[in-house]
Amino acid sequence: MKSLDKSSWIERRRLSIFMALLGLILLCPLPGHAYAGPGAGFAVLSSFWTLFVAFLYSIYAFFVWPFRQIFRFLRHRNAYGKAQIKRAVILGFDGMDPELTERFIAEGRLPNLSKLREQGTFRKLRTTYPAISPVAWSTFMTGVNPGKHNIYDFLARDLANYLPYLSSAEIKGPKHSWKIGKYTIPLGSARIKGMRRGIPFWHFLGEAGIFCSVLRVPVTFPPEKFPGVLLSGMCVPDLKGSQGTFCFCTSRTSGDKFREGGVRIPIQRKASHCTSYIPGPENPLAAGSGDEMRVDFEIHPDSAKNRARLIVGSESLILKVGEYSEWIPIKFKAGVGFSAHGVCRFYLKEITPEVEVYVTPVNIDPGRPDLPISHPVTYSIYLAKLFGPYATLGLAEDTWALNEKVLDDQAFLAQCYSNHEDRERMLFDALEKTQQGLCTCVFDTTDRVQHMFWRYLEEDHPAARGVARDQRPTVIQDLYARMDALIGRVMKQIDDETLLMIVSDHGFKSFARCVNLNAWLHQNGYLALKAGKTESGDWFDDVDWSRTRAYTMGLNGLYLNVKGREREGIVEPGIEADSLKDELRRKLDGLVDPASGRVGITGVFDCDSVYAGPYVDNAPDLIVGYGDGFRASWDSVMGKVTSQIFEDNLKAWSGDHCIDPRLVPGVLFCNHKIGEEKPAIVDVAPTLLKLFGIPLPGYLDGKPWTVGAPINTSAVASEI
Amino acid sequence: MGSLGVNVPSCIVIGISLVIGLVMVIVFGYTSDQKAIHVAKDRLKAQLLALRLFQDQIRVVLRSYARIVLATGHYLRLAFKPLLFVIVPITFLIMQVDRYLGSVPLTTGQSFLLAARMKSTDSFNQVSLLLPDGLRSSAPAVHVPAENAVVWRLAADKDGKYDIKVQVADQFFVKRIVVGSGLPRLSSVRMQGKFWERIFLSAEPALPDNNFVQAIEVQYPARKIAFAGTEWNWIWLFFVLSLAAGFLFKSILGIEI
Numbered sequence: 001m002k003s004l005d006k007s008s009w010i011e012r013r014r015l016s017i018f019m020a021l022l023g024l025i026l027l028c029p030l031p032g033h034a035y036a037g038p039g040a041g042f043a044v045l046s047s048f049w050t051l052f053v054a055f056l057y058s059i060y061a062f063f064v065w066p067f068r069q070i071f072r073f074l075r076h077r078n079a080y081g082k083a084q085i086k087r088a089v090i091l092g093f094d095g096m097d098p099e100l101t102e103r104f105i106a107e108g109r110l111p112n113l114s115k116l117r118e119q120g121t122f123r124k125l126r127t128t129y130p131a132i133s134p135v136a137w138s139t140f141m142t143g144v145n146p147g148k149h150n151i152y153d154f155l156a157r158d159l160a161n162y163l164p165y166l167s168s169a170e171i172k173g174p175k176h177s178w179k180i181g182k183y184t185i186p187l188g189s190a191r192i193k194g195m196r197r198g199i200p201f202w203h204f205l206g207e208a209g210i211f212c213s214v215l216r217v218p219v220t221f222p223p224e225k226f227p228g229v230l231l232s233g234m235c236v237p238d239l240k241g242s243q244g245t246f247c248f249c250t251s252r253t254s255g256d257k258f259r260e261g262g263v264r265i266p267i268q269r270k271a272s273h274c275t276s277y278i279p280g281p282e283n284p285l286a287a288g289s290g291d292e293m294r295v296d297f298e299i300h301p302d303s304a305k306n307r308a309r310l311i312v313g314s315e316s317l318i319l320k321v322g323e324y325s326e327w328i329p330i331k332f333k334a335g336v337g338f339s340a341h342g343v344c345r346f347y348l349k350e351i352t353p354e355v356e357v358y359v360t361p362v363n364i365d366p367g368r369p370d371l372p373i374s375h376p377v378t379y380s381i382y383l384a385k386l387f388g389p390y391a392t393l394g395l396a397e398d399t400w401a402l403n404e405k406v407l408d409d410q411a412f413l414a415q416c417y418s419n420h421e422d423r424e425r426m427l428f429d430a431l432e433k434t435q436q437g438l439c440t441c442v443f444d445t446t447d448r449v450q451h452m453f454w455r456y457l458e459e460d461h462p463a464a465r466g467v468a469r470d471q472r473p474t475v476i477q478d479l480y481a482r483m484d485a486l487i488g489r490v491m492k493q494i495d496d497e498t499l500l501m502i503v504s505d506h507g508f509k510s511f512a513r514c515v516n517l518n519a520w521l522h523q524n525g526y527l528a529l530k531a532g533k534t535e536s537g538d539w540f541d542d543v544d545w546s547r548t549r550a551y552t553m554g555l556n557g558l559y560l561n562v563k564g565r566e567r568e569g570i571v572e573p574g575i576e577a578d579s580l581k582d583e584l585r586r587k588l589d590g591l592v593d594p595a596s597g598r599v600g601i602t603g604v605f606d607c608d609s610v611y612a613g614p615y616v617d618n619a620p621d622l623i624v625g626y627g628d629g630f631r632a633s634w635d636s637v638m639g640k641v642t643s644q645i646f647e648d649n650l651k652a653w654s655g656d657h658c659i660d661p662r663l664v665p666g667v668l669f670c671n672h673k674i675g676e677e678k679p680a681i682v683d684v685a686p687t688l689l690k691l692f693g694i695p696l697p698g699y700l701d702g703k704p705w706t707v708g709a710p711i712n713t714s715a716v717a718s719e720i
Numbered sequence: 721m722g723s724l725g726v727n728v729p730s731c732i733v734i735g736i737s738l739v740i741g742l743v744m745v746i747v748f749g750y751t752s753d754q755k756a757i758h759v760a761k762d763r764l765k766a767q768l769l770a771l772r773l774f775q776d777q778i779r780v781v782l783r784s785y786a787r788i789v790l791a792t793g794h795y796l797r798l799a800f801k802p803l804l805f806v807i808v809p810i811t812f813l814i815m816q817v818d819r820y821l822g823s824v825p826l827t828t829g830q831s832f833l834l835a836a837r838m839k840s841t842d843s844f845n846q847v848s849l850l851l852p853d854g855l856r857s858s859a860p861a862v863h864v865p866a867e868n869a870v871v872w873r874l875a876a877d878k879d880g881k882y883d884i885k886v887q888v889a890d891q892f893f894v895k896r897i898v899v900g901s902g903l904p905r906l907s908s909v910r911m912q913g914k915f916w917e918r919i920f921l922s923a924e925p926a927l928p929d930n931n932f933v934q935a936i937e938v939q940y941p942a943r944k945i946a947f948a949g950t951e952w953n954w955i956w957l958f959f960v961l962s963l964a965a966g967f968l969f970k971s972i973l974g975i976e977i
Contacts, residue, residue, distance in 0.1 A: 057771055
């Protein structure tokens with residue numbers, strides 16, 4: 001043994017000497033071998049280049065810094081002079097429900113929120129009319145009612161054709177193009193117009209010299225310039241320009257189409273492998289032709305190992321069945337000099353007997369954004385370089401894929417929490433970077449998971465009938481506990497001079513029964529179909545507008561077919577319209593579901609009384625407040641008239657908040673005492689402005705709260 | 721220049737640079753942790769962007785500087801790992817190429833110095849030089865005790881490969897000298913010692929064991945290669961061209977460097 005040890009010691013020593021000599025050769029080059037090839041050259045050159053750039057920038061920053069400070073001092077003299085706080089951290093949890101929160105606190109699941117409630121503040125936060133995320137978060141950031149920020153729903157209607165369009169942003173092709181034969185050469189980039197009006201409060205803070213980091217707040221696309229950093233959230237489109245179109249590649253033959261949110265793509269079997277493709281945006285060189293660009297990929301199944309190799313462009317990855325890939329860069333090529341860059345994830349669903357692969361919507365590549373998704377543009381790139389590619393799509397959690405049973409519960413949850421973890425990383429980076437000022441981040445996970453898993457929370461939800469009580473996962477309980485743990489980690493990071501506010505835009509309720517308001521309007525003579533029709537197609541196909549007085553599309557808006565406003569309007573504005581609104585309100589308010597005997601509509605609100613501002617004309621005429629357990633039916637939302645008014649909701653999307661806003665307030669937690677007993681989401685912006693000592697603009701609708709002393713936040717945070 | 725007016729040495733350097741650039745990129749791709757390098761480079765870029773994004777926050781800026789230094793070190797560590805795989809073959813290759821491209825042969829009529837490095841000055845008086853036809857001595861031998869060397873000034877009357885004999889006592893030590901043009905294999909020095917001791921310096925067999933002569937040297941003029949309007953040492957030209965080739969091929973092959 002000893003001699004063996006000795007020989008191995010000698011071997012090791014020889015190896016060490018060899019390595020040392022090699023190192024010496026590298027360190028002490030002689031003329032003949034001074035240069036050991038491009039490898040060393042690349043390494044040295046690249047790192048030297050980086051250091052050189054950093055060094056140059058350091059020199060620049062060093063010399064410029066005093067001038068910048070002087071400029072800042074002169075411009076923002078005493079930015080924090082009148083501020084009551086040095087830093088505010090606002091965590092937005094979309095859809096966090098106060099009643100569930102209280103229930104879980106009582107069950108001991110939420111120790112951090114429990115302490116905030118005991119020692120700081122917990123209130124129900126009044127939401128907007130309607131209680132829809134883009135509406136409520138727009139009010140949150142601007143401090144005004146929808147009549148002043150112009151967002152009333154995800155969708156707005158085109159008065160010229162009764163078709164919907166996205167209410168938050170309009171994306172058009174370049175202004176000029178050059179037509180050569182069948183090709184169209186775009187001259188310039190896409191035009192993006194934000195439709196939300198009003199000024200987010202962080203603009204005022206930034207102008208006053210208070211740094212702001214704003215992450216994933218809904219309706220911040222397109223990103224607006226302001227002195228701070230912002231990553232856009234809900235309403236950012238995918239690369240196709242939609243709000244999320246997944247791709248389900250399958251070797252099963254089926255003529256079925258997904259109604260919304262996804263496309264079915266066939267998988268072709270070859271001798272040794274399968275091929276399919278990911279459809280992309282329209283080819284810009286063939287604008288108007290409807291030609292989609294596409295990226296082909298190969299699937300090499302390995303049944304023995306229950307996995308497959310996927311080859312996408314230059315990427316090759318091995319996925320087990322039931323496993324997601326990382327974010328894979330995708331490049332759609334239209335021609336020389338024209339390409340679109342996206343990222344997507346693959347989920348291997350099945351390899352035998354059939355092959356099925358789910359592909360997420362192709363997100364705008366944050367490291368190489370073809371559309372701006374952050375301000376400055378480099379911020380999304382910075383985050384991508386720091387943490388790797390991430391979901392940029394506004395509605396990144398693919399609820400449609402779960403609704404359509406392309407994904408199962410586990411796969412959907414895995415996707416949600418993977419995105420959530422990315423956002424947590426971004427939040428903690430923003431916290432580190434924002435030692436003074438405002439740091440705000442909105443997490444969507446709470447909304448998406450509650451939408452899709454409410455069915456397990458309820459005893460007899462139609463979408464979970466037959467699932468035994470002991471087999472129901474505690475997804476929502478776990479979700480709240482997870483958010484509480486995140487809050488605990490944030491509390492650990494902040495000091496007593498930091499205001500921590502946890503807000504949600506609305507709460508949540510069951511969505512067990514669907515109400516087709518268009519069907520009700522039809523059956524009650526307000527909406528007419530063309531002769532011989534008993535139902536319409538999507539988006540009012542077969543509706544006879546010449547005899548239609550009212551219609552609904554989207555989640556809560558009810559519209560009159562007003563003469564001179566709608567293309568084929570018949571209701572005279574003024575007295576006739578007002579009396580029709582009164583009539584509809586009377587008839588709809590208290591509408592009872594005959595099957596359950598429960599009230600399906602608990603309030604119908606006249607927009608003239610709930611909104612005020614320059615954009616009221618764009619609002620629906622009435623806002624319909626559904627009762628607990630009810631919501632607009634899937635068909636009604638898409639402008640379809642069916643024969644049934646009430647029906648069961650059998651989809652996984654089983655919880656909702658697009659109901660009577662009085663039934664779904666949000667939450668407000670704070671590490672300071674807040675005097676206001678009935679705070680509203682519209683008050684957040686003026687409160688923050690006041691806390692930072694910024695004069696309140698006169699047009700704000702919200703009122704600042706009285707904010708008292710802080711608690712020792714980091715000391716009360718629970719380790720999870 | 722070659723017979724067709726082609727600058728042969730520069731063509732050789734270009735060819736070698738392209739091949740080595742390509743091979744190095746491929747080897748780099750196979751032997752490096754591509755993903756780790758990608759991540760390391762991205763982290764570096766992120767910190768550079770942070771300097772710009774958060775430029776008014778001095779704590780953030782200073783932290784980013786520190787992270788840039790750390791990330792650079794990490795990147796260097798990752799990038800040097802593949803270097804270990806190629807350092808030996810590339811070093812040998814470069815040494816061999818240097819024999820042909822590093823120097824030019826002596827020319828007819830050009831005087832040059834031949835030095836015999838002795839083990840001690842004791843044998844200075846026993847040293848003599850035997851010149852073949854075509855070579856002549858243009859000055860008497862000079863003793864340089866500080867360097868233990870005896871130096872002769874020589875010149876060639878015609879092109880050729882000459883074996884010069886240095887005689888000490890009754891022993892002869894031969895050194896080859898090349899006079900002419902083209903790209904012959906040149907060795908400045910012939911020396912004693914083991915292979916590993918001679919490999920970097922000499923292209924000739926070792927001198928036989930003896931108690932007198934350590935090495936015999938002749939200084940060939942350095943070769944200048946015309947390229948892009950200027951004259952280059954081949955190694956610098958190789959450095960530039962192989963890097964350029966490497967950057968070109970890495971883009972084509974999609975290899976992260």
